[in-house]
Amino acid sequence: MTLERFGTTRRYSDSVVHNGTVYLVEVPAAAEGDIASQTASLLASVERLLAQAGSDKTKLLIVTVYLADMADYDGMNAVWDDWVPAGCAPTRACVQARLANPGWRVEMAITAAA
Amino acid sequence: MTLERFGTTRRYSDSVVHNGTVYLVEVPAAAEGDIASQTASLLASVERLLAQAGSDKTKLLIVTVYLADMADYDGMNAVWDDWVPAGCAPTRACVQARLANPGWRVEMAITAAA
Amino acid sequence: MTLERFGTTRRYSDSVVHNGTVYLVEVPAAAEGDIASQTASLLASVERLLAQAGSDKTKLLIVTVYLADMADYDGMNAVWDDWVPAGCAPTRACVQARLANPGWRVEMAITAAA
Numbered sequence: 001m002t003l004e005r006f007g008t009t010r011r012y013s014d015s016v017v018h019n020g021t022v023y024l025v026e027v028p029a030a031a032e033g034d035i036a037s038q039t040a041s042l043l044a045s046v047e048r049l050l051a052q053a054g055s056d057k058t059k060l061l062i063v064t065v066y067l068a069d070m071a072d073y074d075g076m077n078a079v080w081d082d083w084v085p086a087g088c089a090p091t092r093a094c095v096q097a098r099l100a101n102p103g104w105r106v107e108m109a110i111t112a113a114a
Numbered sequence: 115m116t117l118e119r120f121g122t123t124r125r126y127s128d129s130v131v132h133n134g135t136v137y138l139v140e141v142p143a144a145a146e147g148d149i150a151s152q153t154a155s156l157l158a159s160v161e162r163l164l165a166q167a168g169s170d171k172t173k174l175l176i177v178t179v180y181l182a183d184m185a186d187y188d189g190m191n192a193v194w195d196d197w198v199p200a201g202c203a204p205t206r207a208c209v210q211a212r213l214a215n216p217g218w219r220v221e222m223a224i225t226a227a228a
Numbered sequence: 229m230t231l232e233r234f235g236t237t238r239r240y241s242d243s244v245v246h247n248g249t250v251y252l253v254e255v256p257a258a259a260e261g262d263i264a265s266q267t268a269s270l271l272a273s274v275e276r277l278l279a280q281a282g283s284d285k286t287k288l289l290i291v292t293v294y295l296a297d298m299a300d301y302d303g304m305n306a307v308w309d310d311w312v313p314a315g316c317a318p319t320r321a322c323v324q325a326r327l328a329n330p331g332w333r334v335e336m337a338i339t340a341a342a
Contacts (some may be wrong), residue, residue, distance in 0.1 A: 024291035062137035092126040096212035098324035176251035206240040210326035
């Protein structure tokens with residue numbers, strides 16, 4: 001068994017790789033700004049974390065998108081649709097949920113092939 | 115690494131298969147009707163997607179059930195309990211969350227063995 | 229393909245093991261008490277389920293924490309931070325969601341290496 005962690009604190013890791021699969025959860029870089037800027041900063045972080053784990057955004061498997069306000073659905077998707085490589089979209093759930101930091105408008109849990 | 119996608123649009127895929135595991139997210143066929151009919155149509159779609167990915171409902175691993183209203187818990191379970199083959203139930207989380215389409219009463223994220 | 233289930237009822241299993249990965253969802257032992265006692269009882273159950281599946285809390289991959297009230301975030305984390313072995317924290321999402329039993333303050337969905 002191989003199990004590799006990145007960015008591990010007492011509470012959580014940025015990502016964990018096991019058995020050819022990488023798991024990561026990301027939030028916006030700052031708890032301010034609109035859904036476009038927050039989604040963009042979050043997805044930029046995701047790209048860095050995927051690269052660190054030996055993966056990339058062509059290998060997404062399943063993504064859960066948590067929106068603090070479902071009114072941001074179109075705004076999040078506008079950034080998402082441009083970010084996902086053509087033909088490589090993961091399966092995806094999107095639900096509204098209150099997040100840990102009231103300034104965050106979006107959080108994503110991602111599973112990808114490593 | 116094998117990675118196969120089904121029903122891929124710019125935004126998401128119906129299902130993704132990787133390393134012997136299939137990931138899929140499904141919603142009701144129509145954004146109307148009661149929880150019984152929506153759960154039934156959703157699970158019928160799940161069966162088709164599982165078959166397409168080389169899996170079936172005896173191989174469910176973990177399911178997350180999102181209900182727009184937790185008052186639908188018993189109604190969803192009545193359909194679910196009849197649908198899951200005896201002895202094959204996955205581990206399952208069930209929470210209330212506002213969904214992307216206000217007419218949807220249920221959404222499910224599913225991981226199964228392929 | 230190996231696929232092993234534990235604690236299977238008509239509706240769900242306590243845990244499912246497939247391909248070197250264990251999936252489980254847990255809630256508090258009782259639908260009463262504060263967030264500290266509920267988180268502690270939940271995590272004690274998680275340890276038992278992980279052991280039953282041939283895993284342990286040093287092998288956590290990704291955890292989704294559902295809190296009935298985000299005001300319990302610090303209380304949940306106080307127990308969590310003490311429970312997770314140093315250097316072994318999984319990646320983790322934490323969102324607020326109404327749960328199936330109104331007495332539950334927390335529910336966790338866990339993926340771990342088996």
